[in-house]
Amino acid sequence: MPKVWIEKLLEEPELYLLRIDDDKIRYFEATWDIPEGITYNAYVMKTDGNVILFDTWKRSYADEFLKALSSVVDPKDITHIVVHHTEPDHSGALPVVLEANGYRAKIIGTTFAKRLLNSFYGIMENVHAIKDGEELKIGSRTLKFITLPWLHWPDTMITYVVEDKIILGCDVGGGYSIPPAIDDSNEEVVERYLPYVTKYIVTVIGHYRKHIIQNIEKIKKLGIIDDVKIVLPGHGLIWRRNPKRIFEHYVKVGAGVPKKGKVLVIYDSMYGFVERSILIAVDELKKHGFNPIIYSFTDKDAPAVSDILGEVPDSEALILGASTYEANIHPRIRYTLYEILDKANYEKPVLILGTFGWAGVAGREIETLIKKSMFKHVSTIEVNGRTTPEDEMRIREGVRKLISLLSEP
Numbered sequence: 001m002p003k004v005w006i007e008k009l010l011e012e013p014e015l016y017l018l019r020i021d022d023d024k025i026r027y028f029e030a031t032w033d034i035p036e037g038i039t040y041n042a043y044v045m046k047t048d049g050n051v052i053l054f055d056t057w058k059r060s061y062a063d064e065f066l067k068a069l070s071s072v073v074d075p076k077d078i079t080h081i082v083v084h085h086t087e088p089d090h091s092g093a094l095p096v097v098l099e100a101n102g103y104r105a106k107i108i109g110t111t112f113a114k115r116l117l118n119s120f121y122g123i124m125e126n127v128h129a130i131k132d133g134e135e136l137k138i139g140s141r142t143l144k145f146i147t148l149p150w151l152h153w154p155d156t157m158i159t160y161v162v163e164d165k166i167i168l169g170c171d172v173g174g175g176y177s178i179p180p181a182i183d184d185s186n187e188e189v190v191e192r193y194l195p196y197v198t199k200y201i202v203t204v205i206g207h208y209r210k211h212i213i214q215n216i217e218k219i220k221k222l223g224i225i226d227d228v229k230i231v232l233p234g235h236g237l238i239w240r241r242n243p244k245r246i247f248e249h250y251v252k253v254g255a256g257v258p259k260k261g262k263v264l265v266i267y268d269s270m271y272g273f274v275e276r277s278i279l280i281a282v283d284e285l286k287k288h289g290f291n292p293i294i295y296s297f298t299d300k301d302a303p304a305v306s307d308i309l310g311e312v313p314d315s316e317a318l319i320l321g322a323s324t325y326e327a328n329i330h331p332r333i334r335y336t337l338y339e340i341l342d343k344a345n346y347e348k349p350v351l352i353l354g355t356f357g358w359a360g361v362a363g364r365e366i367e368t369l370i371k372k373s374m375f376k377h378v379s380t381i382e383v384n385g386r387t388t389p390e391d392e393m394r395i396r397e398g399v400r401k402l403i404s405l406l407s408e409p
């Protein structure tokens with residue numbers, strides 16, 4: 001049974017975290033391998049006789065949610081439900097909560113959320129669609145709602161509790177995995193968690209990457225990031241030791257700030273021919289002090305594409321190796337590349353190493369796709385079967401050309 005956390009975060013206003021650790025999930029959005037799991041976080045705030053619920057959990061945990069919720073408040077007493085984002089990992093338990101509440105609570109969300117609540121659950125009554133920047137005084141607290149479209153859906157908004165400088169972000173500020181703590185007070189926990197935040201950002205929000213920077217800039221201009229004391233996301237750790245850090249991390253991933261010397265090497269190799277070219281490239285990289293991070297698809301290994309995507313933002317450059325397979329790119333690299341171009345399309349140099357038997361296609365096809373993307377094409381080196389000494393020279397030269405575009409490690 002997934003672990004449930006019910007934690008009192010503040011005395012005034014009375015504020016609770018309701019978190020469930022989903023260690024049963026394997027594929028987030030039925031796509032992204034997350035053996036590390038994920039948490040769903042909801043929050044309850046009591047202020048002068050009003051009770052505000054911020055988001056819920058996934059529908060499969062609706063019973064557990066109602067039980068956790070009932071331990072801090074009688075659901076009938078909930079006066080307001082804020083829906084930051086209607087994706088069902090946060091809104092799935094809403095129908096059950098509304099039933100227990102007797103449909104008394106006012107539901108607050110964006111105009112888009114209002115539309116989706118109707119499509120997903122047939123919820124139409126008592127829904128207030130906020131305007132961007134609208135403030136609502138509930139009890140002694142002022143809730144300011146700020147729309148952040150496409151971070152992650154068009155319906156997305158955050159709440160800023162003006163008096164206490166709290167941001168309730170839902171997907172904004174979230175990450176994968178099940179941290180062994182509720183907040184960022186332990187640096188080791190944070191260090192272990194941040195790569196899962198990167199993986200989450202790329203796989204979940206990467207398609208809308210430009211909106212990450214734009215939207216964070218928007219709330220920065222409102223002065224909210226400079227002032228914030230606590231960030232309460234819908235997944236993962238709460239930020240209250242260093243609340244700005246999670247936004248700095250989001251901006252870093254959005255901008256693709258590289259780690260010096262990191263080169264991401266991805267290849268398939270059915271019988272070892274591509275691998276020979278790759279090993280030469282890796283040797284040349286290491287000779288120049290670079291740090292290759294290698295993911296290979298072979299007859300023994302098939303890494304998770306979600307993990308590969310999480311490695312792209314802080315890489316300085318990429319090397320892609322692929323064999324020609326039925327006059328196309330090998331299927332594993334074809335899919336991986338498709339997802340990289342969709343979710344992690346950054347202005348980084350790419351060297352392509354293709355291998356073929358009778359008519360090379362993989363290298364050429366990858367080159368066409370790379371040239372249409374934001375990545376910078378460096379060279380395509382095609383090898384026919386075994387890697388000859390001449391091929392080796394071309395590969396080493398290609399790597400040196402790639403390196404010449406990067407800063408010294």
Ligand SMILES: Cc1cc2nc3c(=O)[nH]c(=O)nc-3n(C[C@H](O)[C@H](O)[C@H](O)COP(=O)(O)O)c2cc1C
Pocket residue numbers: 268269270271272273274275323324325326327328355356357358359360361384385386
């Ligand atoms: C199932 C299969 C399909 C292939 N299709 C092509 C092809 O369409 N054109 C081609 O030139 N070579 C083709 N090849 C040959 C490989 O591209 C070539 O042997 C390459 O060097 C394999 O490298 P690898 O063993 O590292 O995967 C195919 C090989 C296999 C096993």
